[in-house]
Amino acid sequence: MFALGFGLGTKNKKGEWLEAFFPAPILSPEREIVGIVKKNTSYTDGNRDLALSAKEISECAREIKDTEQKKLLEKLASSSMPKVISVIETDGAVKSTPEAYLKLHLLSTRLAKPNGMNLENIFTCLPTVAWTSDGAIDPNELEEVIMENRLRGKHIEIFSLDKFPRMTNYVIPSGVRIAHSARIRLGAFLGEGTTVMHEGFVNFNAGTTGPNMVEGRISQGVVVGSGTDLGGSASTAGTLSGGGNVLITIGKDCLISANAGTGIPLGDRCTIEAGLYITPGTLVRVLDEDRKTIKEVKARELSGQSDMLFIRNSLSGVVECRTNRNAISLNPLLHDNN
Amino acid sequence: MFALGFGLGTKNKKGEWLEAFFPAPILSPEREIVGIVKKNTSYTDGNRDLALSAKEISECAREIKDTEQKKLLEKLASSSMPKVISVIETDGAVKSTPEAYLKLHLLSTRLAKPNGMNLENIFTCLPTVAWTSDGAIDPNELEEVIMENRLRGKHIEIFSLDKFPRMTNYVIPSGVRIAHSARIRLGAFLGEGTTVMHEGFVNFNAGTTGPNMVEGRISQGVVVGSGTDLGGSASTAGTLSGGGNVLITIGKDCLISANAGTGIPLGDRCTIEAGLYITPGTLVRVLDEDRKTIKEVKARELSGQSDMLFIRNSLSGVVECRTNRNAISLNPLLHDNN
């Protein structure tokens, strides 16, 4: 059994799930809990989600031993809102909205790592939702809601029209600061000690090991190692649009400076100077410690290496890869002339 | 008759309009509807806006045949909020707040295209408004409102102090995703199939043909053609501040990569590599398909051409314009040696 979650959700007027909130998702649930679910709900097997009645929830609550789950179920049973269980027996392609939300919760609660789950079809399973000051609303029902509020002199704020909600309305990871929650999607993985400043952005299935300072953009699939600093507007090329096919990872103790960017994976202790964007096709002159040219290569050939300092020589315009003088240990690969 | 709209508005304590909401604006209204307005309100001719009584609205509602307008008017009549009509007989310079809002609605509802209307004086007619979780408030009345809320232990969120509200609180265009509504002003034109990500921005009187992926900034007056992708922090130079006098348009199937920018109009199938900013004065070396130099020109001389690929050669620092190898058809103009 891969994962399981009890929660609350919102449905549109057609009765379709718009979103689901799983306050205490479980990775690899124990046999006991699965047995209780099978006994007290209509769940039998496979990846399924079910709307649960207060009675079903109460019965599960009574039998379950895990304190956190018992407490959660007791609370859920007391609510008149739509209740849901998502059971993921095997980590396959996503097949429903609650299942998609459960997987996004697993990421943001740090139970699963970016690129560690099958997220195929997740876009199809996530409806576009109007995220408002009154909660999730189907965009097709939105104009009427806005109108009704207006007629009564009330304001409803429409925060976004997106497939993904803001993480902090669902999951509050420990030990993080998030200066502007609108820029962190549910499904982001923020490691302990991560600070995301106002200009920072973290997509779903992407994130930081922590501690990290993030003032740049972490695209879908990108993972940033501990101690690495992304400067303001720093860019990590994604694979969803505009970018290439290679998933970017950035190692430990790197500095992608302000307005810089990378389209190649980086190892540890790498620096890209402010304003410089390294694309996979950028021709780079690799220099040794005496600033002598070792070779000229496309940046993609340097992918994943450590102790690289990228600058554009301001007297020649040449993009250079120097040995990172701030590095703790040097990388012999850079000195390899072939 | 150019346009007409029935709506609701907010006034400050002095009785001045702060904003107006037109749920179903009409471009080129039929004679019948104008006649009904003239008969039942004090409107006679010209560009005027009027506060309407519930009675006037009811009378218009009774006579009007158009189903959408009839339904709207019936709803408006039931509301105790300030009701307004804006009639724009001729598309002249903007003269009032409701008229400015009606024109902004025309843009966001796709009834009018960017640069297709006279927006002269719009800044003068749009008061700076505090956009809050309780709706529009005059900034001069704001400190007291904040204080009164605080004294009662209530929170009021001040989202912005701006002449323009967020589009999504007024207009929800079909077929769009907007990851962060704070960055789309009312008056933006988002074509069907447009996705604006968190880093995207669209000013009023600017927008996309759709479908488009927007992770960059679309300045006032800028229009982006279908299939074009603006990468994260990509910049289009505006004419309001810092930019020049030439309105930027970007054609179809272009890619302005992350952290790149353009200060010149582009045709179709153009690419600007990540991190490169083309200003009108940038000296560009134009290369043929064999990478031989054809000429060196200021970028503004390449304005509006298609199939251009701009890169900064990373071994020489030269900004080059190559024939876009991803292009479907090539542009003979680029091969013109004069």
Place this chain on the structure above:
Amino acid sequence: MFALGFGLGTKNKKGEWLEAFFPAPILSPEREIVGIVKKNTSYTDGNRDLALSAKEISECAREIKDTEQKKLLEKLASSSMPKVISVIETDGAVKSTPEAYLKLHLLSTRLAKPNGMNLENIFTCLPTVAWTSDGAIDPNELEEVIMENRLRGKHIEIFSLDKFPRMTNYVIPSGVRIAHSARIRLGAFLGEGTTVMHEGFVNFNAGTTGPNMVEGRISQGVVVGSGTDLGGSASTAGTLSGGGNVLITIGKDCLISANAGTGIPLGDRCTIEAGLYITPGTLVRVLDEDRKTIKEVKARELSGQSDMLFIRNSLSGVVECRTNRNAISLNPLLHDNN
């Protein structure tokens, strides 16, 4: 006596201050007011903050002559929310949460200038707070609050998890436009006539003299002179992370174009072209009015000079410092061959 403020605050369940709101902070309070405070509260001397009872507040209100303070105190006395006074006898390192908030208020109300106060230890004194649509909440209490709202079908929006709140929920400076308040921290100093667009950002203890157009990022400690325009995503290197040790100031009538940045202080009438980032270590070729090379220096040696135009020559890749042709007066220092 350095400063004093009466206000309201929010406490967590442990009784610790999360934040404090000082509607009318006083710089250099008169002896009379300090005497009234000493007489009617338990304040004796030093830098201290005290929770005040309605009775203490009322007694201060009765005796105080200053109309604004009297009115404020009368209002405070009527509130059941936690009331607080912060008295700062000497401008020393920050020692408490209310004191930190009072200093931040002094900045945003323009009573104190950036870098004009001792802000040592301010990070320690500012707890990380969940800023929500229901006000300030201790992050440790947040999950329960989210859950309770969900169970009742109510939405609570979590705007940020940060040590600093948004300025506009506390202070509304006169004569400013702020397109997106999420990007201006309390403690920002926005001079009269400042417009901060959606992409603009202003940290605490930083700001503008006004008038200014800000579409870029003003880092902690950075001050921007009147008439200066920061283009979209323009970056000013900070000293808190990633940046160096030198506080950046930017003089009057400068233009830091879109996607550009500076890691050195600039004088008046300087321009950095779009997309160019000047770091302290950037080697710059200084040219005279005839475009002849005068010298090559590291950018930090040009710190604070006026009338500089920085571009990267697009035919050679060389970063050049030319005399700013748009400048009103020229700077002889640039012509100094040594």
